[in-house]
Amino acid sequence: MSADGTALIIGSGVGGLSAAIALSRIGVACEIFERGTEIGRGGTGLTLWPNALRALEKLGITRNVTRHADPLQRGEIFTSKGLPLTSVDLSEISRRSGMPLICLRRSDLYGALLDALPDVPIHTGKRCVSWREHADGITAQFEDGSTATGDFLVAADGIRSRLRHIMLGEDPLRYVGWMTWRGVADLPPGTFPSGLYREFFGRGSRFGIFAIRADRVYWYGTLSTEADERAPVDPSHRPEALAHFRDWPEPAATVIASTEDANLVRTGVYDTEPLPRWAKGRMAVLGDAAHPMTPDLGQGACQAIEDALALADSVVEGGAVPDILQRYEARGLARTQGLVARSRRVGKMRQWRHPLLTALRAATMRAIPPKLLLKMFETD
DSSP: OOTTOEEEEEOOSHHHHHHHHHHHHTTOEEEEEOSSSOSSOOOOEEEEOHHHHHHHHHTTOHHHHHTTSOOOOEEEEEETTSOEEEEEETHHHHHHHSSOOEEEEHHHHHHHHHHTOTTSOEEOSOOEEEEEEETTEEEEEETTSOEEEESEEEEOOOTTOHHHHHHHTSOOOEEEEEEEEEEEEEOOTTSSOTTEEEEEEOSSEEEEEEEEETTEEEEEEEEEOOOOOOOSSOTTHHHHHHHHHTTSOTTHHHHHHTSOGGGEEEEEEEEOSOOSOSEETTEEEOGGGTOOOOGGGSOHHHHHHHHHHHHHHHHHTOSOHHHHHHHHHHHHHHHHHHHHHHHHHHHHHHTOOSHHHHHHHHHHHHHSOHHHHHHTTOOO
C-alpha cells in the first residue's frame, strides 16, 4: 500500500484523533467513526509527559496543547494524616528533556486534536460491530446496518474494545484490585497554586491533585475494593468520595465538593498482560485497545499518541497492508510491554494497605533521593 491509501478509524478518543492526524499528514485519507453522539466531550483530566509532547510536536500541535496548562514545577507527597514524606523538583523534567510535564483537561486536548483535523470526516452514532476483509480492502460493519470500506482499519475503540475482543477471541482485561474517583474542579481563589502536584498516601487509598492552572485542578482518589459495574458518571459518586476522604488533609474535601457531578467519574482500574497480537490482516488496535494500563505512570494518553506516530511511520515504509501493520505491532509491543508491567508494579506499591508495608513505603519515600524517585516515571 502506498501512503495515499484510506484508513477507517474506529473511535474518536486521544488515540483515534492522533492517528487521523498522523496518517493525514502523510497522505492517507481517513474517516473516523464514533459510537457516541458527541465528539470531544467527556473524561476529566490527564497528564502529558515529555515523550507525548515531543510526539505532538511532530504532529505540529504542541503549542495549541500546552497553552491550556501551566508546567508542573513541584511535587509534594504526604501521608493521609498530613505528615510530609518527600518533595520533588518537577522542573527537573524540563531541564533534562527540553519539554515540561503538564496536566490538562481531556476536553482541551480533544479540542487541540480536532483543530488539526478540519478535513477529516467524523461520523457519530456509529458503533462498529465487526469487519470483513476482501482482496483489496476491509469493510467495517456498523450496528445500524451501514458499512464503510478502506485499505485498513484502526480499532481505537477504548479499553473495553469490542474489536479487540473479536480479534483475540477473548476479553483480556483484568481488574487490578482498586478503583478511582476522578474529577476536574475550579476552586476558590488562592486554594491551590499553579505548578503544584500533591499526593497523600493512606492504607489502600490515596488522593492526588494536579494543578492545571492556579485554582483549576485535576484530582483523583483511589480505594482498594472489589470490582463493581456502576455507571461512570452518577450523582452518588461525589457524596461517596466526600465521605471517604472527609478526614483527609485539605484541600481534599474542598476539591471534591467543588467538582460538578458531570465532571466526576468513578471507574475500576484494569490492565492486561501484553496482548499476543495488535494486528490481524488489515486490522490493528491502537491506544487503550492495544495496551490498557494502570494510571500510575501517567502514560495512557501519551502512549496512544506515540502509537499514532508508530503507525504512520510503518505506513511510510510501504509494503502490503498486513506487513505494514505487523511492523506497527512490533514497534508498539516493544515500546509498551515494559511500561504496562512497570505501571502495574508502581500501582501495587502505592495501594499497599498492610501496616508494615505502608510503614516501609513511607520510610522508603523519606530515604530515597528525590531525583531517583522521579526516574521511576521516566519513559525515554
